[in-house]
Amino acid sequence: MTAVELRASVLAAARKCGADAVRIAPAEPQAWTHERMTASFERGDLQTWPYDERYAAKAADPRTLLAAARSVVCIAVAYATPAEAQGYGRGRVSNYAWSDDYHRRMRELLAALARELHDLGATTAIACDTAPVAERAFAERAGIGWIGKHTNLIAPNLGSYVFLGEVVTSLELAPDAPLKKSCGACSRCVTACPTGALRGDYTIDAGRCISDLTQRTGPIPRELRPLIGTWVWGCDLCQEACPPTSRAPRTAGAFAPLDPETRAPTLAALLRLKSGDFKRRYARTAIGWRGGAILRRNAAVALGNLLDRADVPVLEEALAGDPHPLVRGHVAWALGRIGSPRALAALRARLDAETDALVLDEIQAALLCHSQASPLE
Numbered sequence: 451m452t453a454v455e456l457r458a459s460v461l462a463a464a465r466k467c468g469a470d471a472v473r474i475a476p477a478e479p480q481a482w483t484h485e486r487m488t489a490s491f492e493r494g495d496l497q498t499w500p501y502d503e504r505y506a507a508k509a510a511d512p513r514t515l516l517a518a519a520r521s522v523v524c525i526a527v528a529y530a531t532p533a534e535a536q537g538y539g540r541g542r543v544s545n546y547a548w549s550d551d552y553h554r555r556m557r558e559l560l561a562a563l564a565r566e567l568h569d570l571g572a573t574t575a576i577a578c579d580t581a582p583v584a585e586r587a588f589a590e591r592a593g594i595g596w597i598g599k600h601t602n603l604i605a606p607n608l609g610s611y612v613f614l615g616e617v618v619t620s621l622e623l624a625p626d627a628p629l630k631k632s633c634g635a636c637s638r639c640v641t642a643c644p645t646g647a648l649r650g651d652y653t654i655d656a657g658r659c660i661s662d663l664t665q666r667t668g669p670i671p672r673e674l675r676p677l678i679g680t681w682v683w684g685c686d687l688c689q690e691a692c693p694p695t696s697r698a699p700r701t702a703g704a705f706a707p708l709d710p711e712t713r714a715p716t717l718a719a720l721l722r723l724k725s726g727d728f729k730r731r732y733a734r735t736a737i738g739w740r741g742g743a744i745l746r747r748n749a750a751v752a753l754g755n756l757l758d759r760a761d762v763p764v765l766e767e768a769l770a771g772d773p774h775p776l777v778r779g780h781v782a783w784a785l786g787r788i789g790s791p792r793a794l795a796a797l798r799a800r801l802d803a804e805t806d807a808l809v810l811d812e813i814q815a816a817l818l819c820h821s822q823a824s825p826l827e
Contacts, residue, residue: 456570457623460523463566468559469525470612471605473626475592477512477519477618483587484510496656498666508582512618515575515583521623522616523563524585524592526603527556529705530611530698539761540714541752544661544684545611547736548707553579555704556615563617570621578615585614593626600639600688601654606631609695642691644677660685664748665740669779669808672815675751676787682720682748683737708735717756718764720749721772721781743774750777754784762788766796775806782809786816794820 451459457474464472487506490496508514512522529552531545546552560576567574577583586603590596595605595612602610606629633652640648647658656662660677661684663670670678689695707713712735723731728742737745750768753761765788768781782800785793797813804810 451570453622453624456621459570460567460621460623464523464525464563467562467566468527469563470528470608471526471594473524473589473592473594474623475522475524475588476625477516477522479511479513480584480587480591481510483584486587487584490653493653493655494657495654498657498662505582509584510587512583512588512616515577515581516573516618516620518573518620519575519618520620521625522588522592522618523567523623524589524594525559525563525615525617526589526594526605526608526612527559527615528605528608528612528698530609530695530700531703531705531707532700534713536714539717539756539758541680541682541717541720541749542685543682543713543715543737544686546613546705547683548713549705550708550734551736551738552613552705553736556613560615560617567617567619567621573620575618576616577618578613583616583618585616588616589614591625591628593629596629596631596633597652598639598692599633599637599650599652600643600648600692601652602689602692604633604692604694606694607698609698610689610692611695611698611700636693638691638693639688642687644679644687645674648688660687665744667740667744669776670747670751672783675780675783676755678748678751679755680717680752682715682717682745682752715745715749717749717753718761721746721753721764721768721777723749743777746772746774746777747780750780750784754780754787757788759788759790759792762790762793762796765793769796769800770803775808778804778806778809779812782812782816786813786819789820 484506488503512519556578564574589603595603598604604610605612640650645658647655660681664683723742732738765781765785772778
């Protein structure tokens with residue numbers, strides 16, 4: 451088989467396995483990627499996650515995964531699904547988490563492609579999100595798309611709603627050229643971000659990103675909670691504002707929502723979610739890895755942002771009965787934000803019964819706020 455035929459066989463195999471876009475990058479260290487990631491870590495952009503300079507060195511060099519690496523087969527799979535009208539009292543979930551966990555689906559695709567490459571005499575290693583590979587950087591180098599100001603990869607005709615994956619291989623394949631594209635003067639994503647996480651220079655302060663905030667394990671900073679709106683997992687605002695992404699087709703196919711509650715859960719029901727119910731509903735999705743307390747915390751913030759007195763009873767119930775201090779603390783904030791007489795009475799009543807310092811601090815902060823300003827009438 452000639453080099454041209456070998457490359458054609460690899461590309462055809464990737465499409466047969468389910469890739470919507472496939473291109474080749476050389477498996478050589480990317481100095482620019484290493485420098486960019488190191489600078490990001492030094493700025494503290496990713497402080498929520500345990501990354502450091504050592505990770506940057508690994509992620510920029512595919513030989514970390516496969517010593518015999520010669521090429522990186524980069525693939526993209528579109529997942530954009532049509533959105534339906536969201537009813538009042540429901541939370542927002544990022545499009546990528548509406549269906550079965552994409553990690554499992556992408557690994558199955560990549561494993562199938564790796565088997566095809568094995569038949570061609572290759573050794574391989576696969577990567578999808580969890581391995582130390584700078585996926586967007588290699589996809590950009592391969593020409594699958596360009597990295598936008600929202601820091602997601604934008605693929606022509608597909609937009610940024612794409613899952614990325616790589617098969618690092620010992621095959622010597624002719625690489626593709628990067629695209630000569632950028633976002634130019636467009637900064638709609640930057641304007642759309644409520645928390646100011648996007649700087650407009652193709653970098654992000656992930657510590658202010660709603661997607662990051664809804665996934666972190668500790669308390670959400672108080673000053674950022676009102677900006678989260680009703681997002682309970684992830685955020686799509688920057689992608690919704692992105693012209694190439696908004697123009698890309700959406701199809702209700704393999705990544706269609708499992709059910710209406712997975713796509714847009716009822717906030718009151720989410721706040722009452724028990725551990726067993728969480729596992730049954732979310733274990734198969736990309737939300738399942740974090741646990742039910744994180745979703746209940748996020749539901750409390752979302753209810754606080756709705757400012758609806760009708761939600762006080764369910765918040766009052768959670769303040770007294772939720773087993774997790776992280777949840778009770780954010781419930782206290784939500785009650786203080788609503789600020790109705792019943793909400794404030796619930797906070798005062800809990801002062802004597804509460805034993806956790808985090809929750810007590812939230813209750814006292816909420817009551818102090820209302821001692822300095824009149825509650826909502």
